[in-house]
Amino acid sequence: MDFFDWYWILVVFLFGACWGSFLNVCIYRIPAELSVVKPRSRCPKCMTDLAWKDNIPILGWIFLRGKCRYCKAPVSARYPSIELLTALLFTAVWLVYPYQLIVLPYGLLIFGLIFGSMVDYDEMWIPDRVTIGGEIIGPILSFLIPAMHGVDSHMSGLIQSLIGLAVGFGSLYSVSIIGKLILKKDAMGFGDVKLMGCIGAFLGWESVIFIVFISSLLGTIIGVTFIAIGKKELQSKIPFGPYISLAAMIWMLGGWKLWALYLEWMSGTAY
Structure with missing residues (x-):
């Protein structure tokens, strides 16, 4: 350099x-x-x-x-x-x-993720200005900067963002509904659902699959560790927003390459 x-x-x-x-x-x-x-x-x-x-x-x-x-x-x-x-x-x-112009929306998303994570850690809720705000701003920025979704057309960028929003919101909303039916209580805060919609709007639907998997893995490992060392009890509420945010940051900083390699391995095209 x-x-x-x-x-x-x-x-x-x-x-x-x-x-x-x-x-x-x-x-x-x-x-x-x-x-x-x-x-x-x-x-x-x-x-x-x-x-x-x-x-x-x-x-x-x-x-x-x-x-x-x-x-x-x-x-x-x-x-x-x-x-x-x-x-x-x-x-x-x-x-x-x-x-690249993409650093501007990604910087904005990082700001929101850190803010939402810290409030979730302290207060056990995620501000709507992060989640709903991101669900509104994400599609607008995707239209203006279609490279956020790897496309050239402004309309394609908007469509990809809206698909990501729907998949992100819908995936965790489905998990929360199924969890509530099984556990007979709320399995996930609605703030997490809205946060995933915000992230999907910025990063696209493919990121949602990666982020849900990685955040669940991180949450399980860290949660079990806290329980094992006596920092948390089995029934303790653990904020999930920070794990979602961390997984989203991993995706932005190259996690999409790991995802591509995983898909190649699963399809048998990896060398």
Whole structure:
């Protein structure tokens, strides 16, 4: 890679870190029904407004050694972790799809998936602005950027998005209905169903099969591990949104290649 390539990698990383900082605001304020614009960022303990240098993504927390400048109360490491995670994921998408317009909708989807996952982890629900919002924006972006679905025609992009939305929503909705009939209780939150519809709208119907399988596998492994070490009980509710989101990110960052290899192996055409 030349200097120009490294320049854009740095730009994308910093851009992602800034959006990660805004993500922290959204994760904290939106579930509490607070404005994400006003007031400005402040210490949750002493309520003192933070200086601009304290809000520098990642570095601000490091320079302050994880403590508020004013009251010295500890600041959770989750804040710089989310900023770093967002920056790394934005950069990874750029490296997989360099100089392609597809990085814009994928970056937006990553932002929504992290936001929805963290709220689901904290509150056990996924905001409609992520799920329903994604189901609305996904088809619009697919029409404008048909490359999201590997096609050239704007109308084909829209059709593929709508098919993905229907398959994504319908697949988990069917699972929730069947699970409720068998278990006599809700087997899956409706937020997960809507989230899968959102992801299908962005990534297409083929991604749905991969994501449902991988998220179920991850959820089972991690859930059983938590039960085994005593962190969870057998009847404990476990948020499924983060596993769906993680599987979707795997698909965006090359999981579709694994899926293609799997299909070749199943069809007997792999060498």
